Amino acid sequence: MRLEVTSRLAFEFPEPTDTIAVIQAAHATGQFIEREHLGLPNGVRLAESTDPVSGGRLLRGCLSGSVEIEYRATIRISPRLTLPANLTVAPWSQLPVAVLPYLLPSRYCPVDQFLRFASREFGHISPGGARVLAILDWIHSNVDYVHGVSNGTTSAANTFIDRAGVCRDFTHLGMTLCRASGVPARAVAAYALALDPPDFHAVFEVFLDGGWWLVDPTRLAPVAGMVRIAHGRDAADIAFLTTAGAVTQTGMMVSVVDLDAPRTDTPLDKPPYNPNTVEEAALT
Amino acid sequence: MRLEVTSRLAFEFPEPTDTIAVIQAAHATGQFIEREHLGLPNGVRLAESTDPVSGGRLLRGCLSGSVEIEYRATIRISPRLTLPANLTVAPWSQLPVAVLPYLLPSRYCPVDQFLRFASREFGHISPGGARVLAILDWIHSNVDYVHGVSNGTTSAANTFIDRAGVCRDFTHLGMTLCRASGVPARAVAAYALALDPPDFHAVFEVFLDGGWWLVDPTRLAPVAGMVRIAHGRDAADIAFLTTAGAVTQTGMMVSVVDLDAPRTDTPLDKPPYNPNTVEEAALT
């Protein structure tokens, strides 16, 4: 599948602020960046680096005043299978060392608090794909997708009680329950085809039978149409913008178009964009 | 300095349990392992691996019943300087990519909640070594070293309110305040000379002027006499024992002896050891 990804972000920095933007498609197995373009205001410089471990790409610089960043890319992605139920979890001693941290608690995933619940609710299900699917079913049945009930400090514990949240919250709760059930899980930031409204998306991957498998706990977009931006332990690692100080997001537009699909009426080069929309600088 | 490190740990596993033990001296710059010995019960096998990124060493296996693990090593460590006040923090764009995660919140370090406090309390102090020293002074003046007030779910937020804890809690609060002040900080598990009573110790490192500097927020042991075991984002990453299920620690002994120092009366080969002591399986 070939996808045309566009994102435009506008920020207002009250003073010069160290900033990391992670908005580019990652260098990752299964996706090939055919072309890409990064648009920055005159005079703004961002240093590009690639995380050698994750393939995630960082744009770093000290920004001030009004800054608009545009990213546009054409990406070819390999077919991505839906998680099969019969995948199995390896014993810890056979997991790659690099996978082990994804069994541990992280800022938004207090795995240590969920061991008994995970055992009671999912312990009887065969460990592996079946258990992950049961966790995703549980979340689908018990958590509502609701904007505005969570914020940047909301953890999976909060969401578990409140039973509502956005993609970031669904991902944190899903990863927490997977890790508490013995399944390594890591957060993935993605551009997602068919997400409505278009936005940065947070999903996660589980490590089963020697590989990482992508799932979307919100069920809002097909995993086959996702372009990977970054992965990490939770939202803290994969935020599209991290700053050392205060910043206001003044506009945001995301667009993902399937170039292999029959054309629709929406002109590719003029996606809707409202520079005055104030959005929280966080994955939704 | 040459140090003789010994640790003996005894556990009771009610059923076969995936286990990771991290008790060996790390392969790390500044410390050289002259000899070492790992003692396991007959029939117990643990696979050894080294984390290629951190140099930490993992012992992994599925354990059951009563298991006693003994580690003994002679390690030569290079001189380690005390943190100078005049070190500086680099702009984010000049930090190595691998250092960036240590600016972020983690399970026990909710950095996002402490930005205003850090700015109010330490914002006026020159960023870098001076600010870290001010943070260490603040902790020394405001937090009591008290056993039994914290447990495995205690975060830096709890300790900040409760104003008491053990080395793990001091380290979490110290790292949280450093990261919230713009200084990368990572947790380090260590064998520490002159720690009384001897135990696994949790300390942390800050990244200043291109290098990591070790500090002990409890001020209980000199950084010059520490043997590094592992490092990571917080206690979750550097626990000496991580298990997939229930386990009871039934005994624990740690000993660190300076081989270059004049001999004392304590015979090296018979450190005190109480197999009946039940200790929490966590860094103190």
Add this chain to the structure above:
Amino acid sequence: MRLEVTSRLAFEFPEPTDTIAVIQAAHATGQFIEREHLGLPNGVRLAESTDPVSGGRLLRGCLSGSVEIEYRATIRISPRLTLPANLTVAPWSQLPVAVLPYLLPSRYCPVDQFLRFASREFGHISPGGARVLAILDWIHSNVDYVHGVSNGTTSAANTFIDRAGVCRDFTHLGMTLCRASGVPARAVAAYALALDPPDFHAVFEVFLDGGWWLVDPTRLAPVAGMVRIAHGRDAADIAFLTTAGAVTQTGMMVSVVDLDAPRTDTPLDKPPYNPNTVEEAALT
């Protein structure tokens, strides 16, 4: 039913400490105190008061050193019915003003966080007795009675995640879910016949059809055999001991005997008592 209640508590106060002990049977409808005796060490004086609103009785004084308090009473209690499913909740405008606070959040009952869960899980059940019974069934199916997993700061939110606790935790969770479902609920401290092992017990009451109905969310003791000590918003209000400073509980014995039942072999005047047992000064 006539019950013989005995409790002995032993404490060690390191320094003179303002103390409130609430261990006497309350002056309450449905229970009549035939005789009672309070035993205090020579020289210890406690002022007795009765809360005019709740009928709870307070013993207050400044205690120091080793103090043992003995309470012994014979109480006649009226028959107490099990909660019928067909009871109804009155509209708020018809509730007595004194009942309204029991709809609100309190220290250990963060009702505000559970509105969506309560609505999802119990909203379809007829408000009133049936809903309360459904809540009690849910707790019975989802929470384990386990000692040692909770402490004096554990709230219903913690227990909801951890799925385990003691009577105090069951009561907090039960009240939180009732209040979040529109049913007034208040905590009750009681002496409970047939509780094994004997101990101070925490249960709760719901206000339905104009009256308070007692329920035991742990299902460990029949409500018919309970002697009321005090009621309040949660455990903070009904602790058997509240002190202005540090105290160590050095012994505790509780005994409840049905005087109308055929005598057993246990001699009434010599219940087992271990003055060396250290117990947390909290309802279990």
Add this chain to the structure above:
Amino acid sequence: MRLEVTSRLAFEFPEPTDTIAVIQAAHATGQFIEREHLGLPNGVRLAESTDPVSGGRLLRGCLSGSVEIEYRATIRISPRLTLPANLTVAPWSQLPVAVLPYLLPSRYCPVDQFLRFASREFGHISPGGARVLAILDWIHSNVDYVHGVSNGTTSAANTFIDRAGVCRDFTHLGMTLCRASGVPARAVAAYALALDPPDFHAVFEVFLDGGWWLVDPTRLAPVAGMVRIAHGRDAADIAFLTTAGAVTQTGMMVSVVDLDAPRTDTPLDKPPYNPNTVEEAALT
């Protein structure tokens, strides 16, 4: 002092909802209601009750659709002294029973978590008025008045970490520190002269030398010009609107005028009012 108080509140109830509004001046010592008027839409009925213990007045009913409530009163208040430093705290055994709950933790005041901090920071100061004044000074020096950083679940623990909040948060933190220091404290909702912008105000009272003394931890309005609406353990008890379901506040106006002061240009009968302003239904 004679004060003219006006408040207008507009709400949208999506469905019929049990509601309690507490917006009338309380029947309380030190304030006399000369005249008052309650304006309700045609067809809306609210039952009036007075809490016999607190003197707070409740308006209760089942509301639906758009509802505007207007309250207008002329109140004569007695002079109110500023808290003197030399007031003392009575031993617990001499406190009125009705005062004791105000020493305990409540939903937003986790007193149990602050005992060590209170002792470290204020333990050396003479208990009583001087200690309360020191607590108020500490809050003034360490907490910023900032809108938008807190919400309906924010407790004193959150505010203590975040170091920012509104009047409700200042009051919760102040009461928590007072109770943890042995001083009974209760929350008070008030109409406050000279509060800018005018709004419902949350302050608190401490019980010293046999009486309750009003203080404003935000220092935004003089205690001499406050009309008492209600008191209770914390914001949960004194909210101006409590509902059994969802509600949107669509407008709000508060005005307090000193009738004894020289007239200004603002005509009394036409205070500014924006029916379209959406405000959180909570004390600010």
